Amino acid sequence: MTITYQFPEGFWWGSATSATQIEGAASEGGKGKNIWDHWYETESNRFFENIGPEATSDFYHRYKEDIRRMKEIGHNTFRLSISWARLIPGGRGEVNPEAVTFYNHVIDELLENDIEPFVNLFHFDMPMELQEEGGWESRDVVEAYTKYADECFRLFGDRVSKWFTFNEPIVPVEGGYLYDFHYPNIVDAKRAFQVAYNTMIAHAKAVEVFREHNVKMGQIGIILNLTPSYPRSENPADLRASRIADLFFNRSFLDPAVLGEYPQELIDLLQEHGQLPQTEKGDSNLLKANTADVLGVNYYQPRRVKAKESLPNPYGPFMPDWFFDMYEMPGRKMNPYRGWEIYEKGIYDIMINLKDNYGNIPSFVSENGMGVQNEDRFIENGEIQDDYRIEFIGEHLKWLHKAIEEGCNAKGYHLWSFMDNWSWMNAYKNRYGFFSVDLVTKERTAKKSAHWFKSVSENNGF
Secondary structure, eight states, X not given: OOOSSBOXXXXXXXXXXXXXXXXXXXXXXTOOOBHHHHHHHHOGGGSGGGOOTTTTTOHHHHHHHXXXXXXXXXXXXXXXXXXXXXXXXXXXXXXXXXXXXXXXHXXXXXXXXXXXXXXXXXXXXXXXXXXXXXXXXXXXXHHHHHHHHHHHHHHHTTTOOEEEEEEOTHHHHHHHHTSSSSTTOOOOHHHHHHHHHHHXXXXXXXXXXXXXXXXXXXXXXXXXXXXXXXXXXXXXXXXXXXXXXXXXXXXXXXXXXXXXXXXXXXXXHHHHTTOOOOOOTTHHHHHHHOOOXXXXXXXXXXXXXXXXXXXXXXXXXXXXGGSOEEOOOTTOOEETTTTEEOOTHHHHXXXXXXXXXXXXXXXXXXXXXXXXXXXXXXXXXXXXXXXXXXXXXXXXXXHHHHXXXXXXXXXXXXXXXXXXXXXXXXXXXXXXXXXXXXXXTOXXXXXXXXXXXXXXXXXXXX
16 A cells, blocks of 8 residues: 555544543532533523433443544544543532542553543533632632642643643633523623633643643643634735634634733734723733643634624624624535535644744644534445545645645644544534444444544554
8 A cells, every 4th residue: 555645653643522522421420510411401402402411422431442442443642531520529629539530540541552641621511610600700710720730630640641721712702601502601702701811821820730740741732723714805804804803713812822922913902892801910921931832723614704794783792703704605615414614724724824923833633523414324234434534534634744744743633533422512413433322322333434544543644
């Protein structure tokens, strides 16, 4: 077999997931409630087919067989998250020994199978008690998170060297405080920006604590969904629209995480509209001193924008989209099963931007994937023939390979996800896994893409 796209030695091949989305056992093992458990109890109708986070994919009981399968399909790395509400029920106080045992077993099992664990501390799953105190609006919750992070480094830092503070921190901001698709379902930009700001303070405090632990070969970073904002045209109005979209949705986290400071243009914009968050003395020094060592990049689809067609409603709430409209590019390539645009070159553009403007920070594709509904219609001889997923991954890897050839510091590729998992309000509507999961029996079955990925990983290319 001729390898056309050869990746650097030691490239990270694997997949990613989060605690709430695969563990299940939501009220077992001493776990406290998080916002998803609570929201599902109060408004189950908002979840696809009324499926909640109680059982999900049952990784809590099946992690051994799942990790064995990861090894079988060529994983050398795997990203998971720790459930704060499982480790420290209520978010503060005593560590739950059953959770420590569970996460120790998972980490040890991964290492025994030559899979390096990448551990993320927070993936949308605020403990309910802390949400009632205001969640990320509260600096007290930031302090509770810092203590939680400290416990994680103490408990697992002897075996885990790759750590991440947050996954897609913009999403709780958008979902919880702007567009009403995550709990607490608040629509208030001022509070949204406070949540965003305090999240970055929490990130910096966790980085600071991590450095005190002297983790062997330790690296700590953050995982951002860096969706490029492409302008409709080169017209100055369209270019400004794309620049402002980029400020709100990418640079609001990327700049403080990697450069240690916020873009002046964003500060000016928020100030002009009376939307600046409250800060505390010493915050700017904290951010400057605690930048990320490594960056995870989640990429699914591009954002295309154009200048506003009409002025924003002066009586309506302030919103980022006061400054741009979404733009549907004619003739764009689509995932017909999910309604998202497919634009593989986006991954290259992100990496070039990191190289040119962010010190070529070591980074990796921490999520990329293709969600498809009703995949059973593609079964032949008992196996889902997901050629569309193989093509999707392959085309993104070609652009990632080109970026690496041009000097980008990209270290790996993780698919979302190892197996079909529960996806927030969408539950199991769109399937993303290398393995399908039967929701009744919880049986896992490899899809065609799983075998293909094994070959890619074994050959370190394709």
